[in-house]
Amino acid sequence: MATQALRPPPRRHVRLDEQLPLDHRLNQVYRIGAGLMGLILIIFGVLGLIDKIGFFDTGGDTVAGLNTNGALSVLSICVGLILLVGMVVGGNIASTLNMVLGVLFIASGFVNLALLDTSYNFLAFHIQNVLFSFVVGVMLMFFGMYGRVSGSLPHDNPYWRARHPEQAEREQRDRARGRLGRVGVG
Template identity: 65%
Template structure:
């Protein structure tokens, strides 16, 4: 299990998780799989856009894999996809954190693109399907990144639950009493 350390600050206690979970922990598969899946899609999308020689800041762009694209979006897609793939290779809490940060960026880009759709400020040549893709991708990456970290019913052996309940008296006691018979 991951160990938890506490650092006292003048504003109260702060919980810091170790940077790794056990090598065979099942959460690694979710973090890594989500990052690898989305990263691979973005890299392929970006490469196809770059191969198509679309204008770099063309606001009308061209369709690539059913989404509007231009050179700038293709380049950003390759970079973000590479970041997700790097997170998948590193794994652990890093993959989870990368998923969450990139998810927030996708959601923010979705809202910003919705605001500039069909204007001259549409620098990435987004169409409505790009906005939907940004929202869906953001929500999927958020799910992949937060899986096992955020929940109301985490098991008590989960390192994230333990980090929120560092004192033994806050943990539920394992009852040795026999259940009542009715």
């Protein structure tokens, strides 16, 4: 009996639906975020390639106030295209993509901050690029986490329902019986 009381409760595996409904309002936030950031990165990359800057040139060529070279331009276009694909797909994929790329942008900012005045700075980063990387990273994380991470998600939110399956099921039964007027009130 004593050993049974010491056992931790069984873990529940929370699995989110693979896709949000196409008309869910969160889907629009994820798509807009991915599309907007992807478009900005593609424009920056194309402008860098138009200037015909050397691929690994660290001479200080600027585009839209940011230092760049051919490698950074191509990388920006590739990441921008990935974000546009995420925008087209939408749903959890766009949200997760935004979060992952946001973390990578912030990590890139820190790495490139450490490499600023070294010979390893092959992407020609300067401090304004580091700040831009931080801003894009935070924006992508905001767009990706919107509606997924909060202490007060509404009860009709699919992520809240996935984290609280028993209460969501109970509320759904109560609504079906007519005892619950609004979602999340009870």
